[in-house]
Amino acid sequence: MLELYHAEPIANSVKVLICLKEKNLEFISHYVNLLRFEQHEPAYLAINPDGVVPTLVHDGNVITESSIINEYLDEAFPEPALKPANALERARMRIWTKYVDDYFGPAVSRIGWHFLLHPLASRLTAEERRLRLSRVPLRDRREKWATVAGASFTPEQLAEAREQIAEGVRRMESLLKNRLWIAGSEFSLADIASYCVIPSLPRLTPDLMSDLTTPRICAWLRAATQRAGVRAALAMPNRIPETLSALGLV
Amino acid sequence: MLELYHAEPIANSVKVLICLKEKNLEFISHYVNLLRFEQHEPAYLAINPDGVVPTLVHDGNVITESSIINEYLDEAFPEPALKPANALERARMRIWTKYVDDYFGPAVSRIGWHFLLHPLASRLTAEERRLRLSRVPLRDRREKWATVAGASFTPEQLAEAREQIAEGVRRMESLLKNRLWIAGSEFSLADIASYCVIPSLPRLTPDLMSDLTTPRICAWLRAATQRAGVRAALAMPNRIPETLSALGLV
Numbered sequence: 001m002l003e004l005y006h007a008e009p010i011a012n013s014v015k016v017l018i019c020l021k022e023k024n025l026e027f028i029s030h031y032v033n034l035l036r037f038e039q040h041e042p043a044y045l046a047i048n049p050d051g052v053v054p055t056l057v058h059d060g061n062v063i064t065e066s067s068i069i070n071e072y073l074d075e076a077f078p079e080p081a082l083k084p085a086n087a088l089e090r091a092r093m094r095i096w097t098k099y100v101d102d103y104f105g106p107a108v109s110r111i112g113w114h115f116l117l118h119p120l121a122s123r124l125t126a127e128e129r130r131l132r133l134s135r136v137p138l139r140d141r142r143e144k145w146a147t148v149a150g151a152s153f154t155p156e157q158l159a160e161a162r163e164q165i166a167e168g169v170r171r172m173e174s175l176l177k178n179r180l181w182i183a184g185s186e187f188s189l190a191d192i193a194s195y196c197v198i199p200s201l202p203r204l205t206p207d208l209m210s211d212l213t214t215p216r217i218c219a220w221l222r223a224a225t226q227r228a229g230v231r232a233a234l235a236m237p238n239r240i241p242e243t244l245s246a247l248g249l250v
Numbered sequence: 251m252l253e254l255y256h257a258e259p260i261a262n263s264v265k266v267l268i269c270l271k272e273k274n275l276e277f278i279s280h281y282v283n284l285l286r287f288e289q290h291e292p293a294y295l296a297i298n299p300d301g302v303v304p305t306l307v308h309d310g311n312v313i314t315e316s317s318i319i320n321e322y323l324d325e326a327f328p329e330p331a332l333k334p335a336n337a338l339e340r341a342r343m344r345i346w347t348k349y350v351d352d353y354f355g356p357a358v359s360r361i362g363w364h365f366l367l368h369p370l371a372s373r374l375t376a377e378e379r380r381l382r383l384s385r386v387p388l389r390d391r392r393e394k395w396a397t398v399a400g401a402s403f404t405p406e407q408l409a410e411a412r413e414q415i416a417e418g419v420r421r422m423e424s425l426l427k428n429r430l431w432i433a434g435s436e437f438s439l440a441d442i443a444s445y446c447v448i449p450s451l452p453r454l455t456p457d458l459m460s461d462l463t464t465p466r467i468c469a470w471l472r473a474a475t476q477r478a479g480v481r482a483a484l485a486m487p488n489r490i491p492e493t494l495s496a497l498g499l500v
Contacts, residue, residue, distance in 0.1 A: 075337040
């Protein structure tokens with residue numbers, strides 16, 4: 001039995017949702033409402049002490065870290081394969097996925113947190129803020145929450161994130177020069193990793209992506225979004241609008 | 251044909267050297283002298299534009315990132331296997347390796363840079379410093395070099411790194427409670443990843459590791475160090491003492 005603890009079909013949650021849907025795997029969905037800080041509640045920390053989503057539970061075994069979950073799913077349920085058959089292409093797949101995890105993704109996330117979470121977190125009272133922050137297990141996450149609960153990122157930090165996104169966009173456009181998908185001729189975990197970041201760019205950094213300047217990324221995004229697995233993942237509930245409304249933020 | 255660009259048998263270089271030696275693979279060794287900043291020279295940047303070691307070249311194909319290189323070597327040369335046969339244990343192997351890459355290793359590295367590279371980098375003239383820094387391609391690396399070329403890390407930053415090392419030591423001691431090696435009953439890439447950090451702890455943070463407080467890590471280190479592959483990797487040249495001496499630093 002497969003169970004997935006996840007948030008909306010964006011960021012690291014959509015990464016694992018796409019993998020599950022591409023493989024037509026049945027799973028029990030446990031929705032975690034990040035805007036209500038459910039990821040830091042004791043019930044969730046008992047499953048994932050790091051207090052981040054997603055978390056996979058397979059027959060009682062807990063697996064964390066979205067990129068590792070996807071490698072696991074592809075090994076435990078090999079059909080259809082989401083890793084290239086060739087070892088060199090698999091290495092390319094992992095190099096790109098690590099780049100998205102370590103550089104490209106965090107840069108997009110910084111802009112996203114600024115626009116989405118700063119308005120939410122900066123409204124907390126001093127007491128709520130202290131309580132919320134005390135429950136965040138990972139130090140770097142706690143610092144990120146403290147930042148958006150305060151004055152948020154500086155203009156310099158946001159500019160730096162934009163530069164990193166521009167670099168990621170340049171690299172991806174260049175990778176797609178000679179191939180349809182990122183690691184080779186087949187859709188792979190590297191494309192799924194990119195789907196965590198690329199769809200939000202037209203909204204967060206509209207000047208960095210267009211059919212004129214990044215035609216290959218735009219074509220890649222259209223092709224990826226047409227896949228049945230991706231569409232099924234995107235159809236999972238998105239409660240951000242209703243939560244923001246309930247919190248009086250929109 | 252395999253070629254490896256690497257530094258001394260420590261940190262990320264020893265990670266790939268152990269993997270190659272455990273598999274008895276022949277390779278051409280290209281030594282990169284980090285203390286002479288050879289990793290930022292145009293000749294090396296033409297091979298690895300990130301300016302970090304190690305880099306593997308297999309039949310002309312460049313593969314970067316030590317953990318990804320090791321996964322590649324294990325797939326391209328499967329015998330003897332360095333990944334557990336079981337998918338769940340492989341996931342555990344990758345979760346620990348990622349933790350070492352993202353948290354444990356960087357904390358050890360901060361203390362190591364402070365003691366080894368700060369005395370070196372802080373002696374550079376303003377002009378040399380500007381030139382050296384301008385050649386470091388990765389922003390986070392450039393900032394790290396700027397830090398050790400200046401006043402180095404603050405006491406708070408060093409204390410924070412020590413706390414993170416203590417946390418890594420606690421986690422590893424706990425992982426070894428029910429098993430001989432980190433991912434299960436066999437020596438794996440997760441043990442190799444740990445070998446980047448653990449051997450330097452008795453020197454860098456002697457109070458955090460001892461037969462009394464961390465008996466399992468100490469037993470693990472002895473068992474790992476007795477392996478033929480690990481011994482062969484450790485026998486690779488270490489030119490740090492002679493380079494420091496040539497630079498007038500010892």
